[in-house]
Amino acid sequence: MKIKNKFYIETMGCQMNKLDSDLVIAQLSDDGFDRIENPDDAGVIIFNTCSVRQHAEDKVLTKVNQFKKRYQQHRDVIIAIIGCMAQRMGQQLLDENPQVAVVCGPGQLHELSDLIQNAVASLEDEHQKLAPQSEGRRKKKANPQRIVSLNNPEQQELMEQLDSTRTHRDFDHPFMAYVRVMKGCNNFCHYCIVPYVRGREYYRPIENIVDECKRLADDGIKEIILLGQAVNSYKYIEKGKTLNLADVIERVNEIDSVQRIRFVTSYPRDFDYRIFEMMAAMPKVCSYLHMPAQTGSGKMLKAMNRHYTIGRYDEIIEKAREIVPDIAIAGDFIAGYCGETEQDQQQTLDLIKRVRYKNIFAFFYSPRPGTKAYDKFEDNVPMEIKKRRLKEILDLQNEIAAEYNQNFIGKTVEVLVEGPSKKTKQNETADSNHIQLTGRTQGDHIVVFDGTKEMIGTLKNIKIEKTTSLTLFG
Ligand code: SF4
Structure with a gap:
């Protein structure tokens, strides 16, 4: 049986993972694999994972489990876990999930195509009831021991080659x-x-x-x-x-x-x-600055081992606005970190009000095995309080963003036109030229407007007519 040379990739987590996925897509496409959007038709399924929160890891395991039956019944799929979770859990992922054939950390990414091809060959051998894979192939199997060596110059050189020689293939x-x-x-x-x-x-x-x-x-x-x-x-x-x-x-x-x-x-x-x-x-x-604060409390900053003060954070924002008055500022926040009090939470809300972010990324604290907070500090803010504080943060930011965006009404903004809007993608007819498009401003605002296909990939000036807390419409 031939394993289909079609791959499906799903990316979780931060931009670093999105970049890694771009590199993987380029690497596999160069090696003769085709990227497809439906995992059920793929011979290779790759999950590029995030370890920042427990929830993100649980989600991956649930997805991996969905392919267990298919693997057991047909043996027609190679499942690869890459990214931070692969690095953190290594061999454990292979041991606990027999349907997973490849585990490959961020420092080993340059080998991914080889590892996948080896796993494909191994599964095809199994179908043909050939002798177990040759020594050469076995050597190339994902080896979690090598996953940990991220800091040696040789590894960095190989990773450098992967970045430097990539071809651009991000369809999204x-x-x-x-x-x-x-x-x-x-x-x-x-x-x-x-x-x-x-x-x-x-x-x-x-x-x-x-x-x-x-x-x-x-x-x-x-x-x-x-x-x-x-x-x-x-x-x-x-x-x-x-x-x-x-x-x-x-x-x-x-x-x-x-x-x-x-x-x-x-x-x-x-x-x-x-x-x-x-x-x-x-x-x-x-004119865009994404600078996580995580908290507005100096006491919490110390407990988090962030190496700056709230005063310093305020100073950078002040300087940014002095030099670039229309700068859009994004931030990250953690609600309910170990030892956080209502006073600390109030200081966080105060910071959000002071800075008036364009948008924020906020989550409640999730202890991660292997970190100092997990080993040494008690996760002592009850879940219902974490959730309430997170909601307070997000509600406040929504209000600020809605007000902030209203200032754009009547103004003209420069937009890099990215492509059809979600609505157009759902309804598009093959020959429609006048369509709803989406793009981004310099400040990373999403703008939805009517236009033509020829506008895609160009910079256009769009006059804003209405806004929500997330989107500008022109
Ligand atoms: S700065 Fe802090 S939060 Fe950001 S990646 Fe480094 S350790 Fe993690």
Whole structure:
């Protein structure tokens, strides 16, 4: 029996995972696999996973379980788990889920295609009742012991090759591409699993980043999103001079066909204010800052091992608004971290009111095995209180966002047109040219408007007529 060379990939979690999925899609497509949207027709099913919350991991296991019967009855599918959960759980995933054939962490991604092809060959051998796989093949099997070695230079070199040589194949965002400037994180916030599953900070050579952006731009990419867990920590020594994120932005800005540059996620420390000056002076640099606060309480910041104060956070926001008055600011918050009191919660609400975020990403605290908070602190805020505090945070932000968005009514905004809106995708007839489209502003606002297919992939000025807390309509 031949295993179908069609793969389905599902991506959970942060932009780093989305970028990894882009690299996997490119790698597998180069090796003769076709990406499809229906897992039931795929011979290879890949879950790119997130370990930041227990709920995210549980969801993956439920999905993996849905294919158990198919695997047991037909043996016609290779299931691969990649990403942070693969890194965190390794062998345990293979032991507890017989339908899973490949477990591959972020540091081993360059080997994924080989691992999958090996698993396919092995399953096909099994169908033909051939002898067990040859020694050569067995050696290439996913080996969780190798999963942990994220920090050695050899591994980084291989990963660098994967990033540097990719071809652009993101069907979901044909005009936008994530480009990694660094990997890993050195901050070790007590609640966070990332430094353990993604390793310590490694900064890519600036010339590789710029070359990658050039190639993507030649391939039709209009917007580059520079990516790092703490992207403003980037540093790279070139000819004896230490370069930082501002230097990367400056060089990418020189690429003619790049029309927009964005960067995420910023850590509220060591912020080079040159970046805000660039936003103000360089039209391609988006007036957008995603800078997680996590809490508005100084006491909680210390308990989380965040290496800054609320005063410092406020100072960066103030500076940003002074230099770039229309900057859109996004933030992240955790509700109900260990030891959080009602007073701490009030300070968080106060911060949200002060900053007036464009949007936030907020979740209740979920203890993660392997982190300091899990080992040392009691998860002592009851679930109903965590949920209530999260709701307070989200309700407040919704109100702010609705008011904030109303300010756009009557204004004209520049939109990068991404494609048909959800409504058009559901109703589209093959020959319709006048359709509802969707795109994004520099400040990452989603804009829905009527237009024609020719507008897709271009920058257009759209006049806003009405708004909700999530969307602008023009
Ligand atoms: S800065 Fe903190 S929260 Fe962000 S990835 Fe690093 S350790 Fe995790």
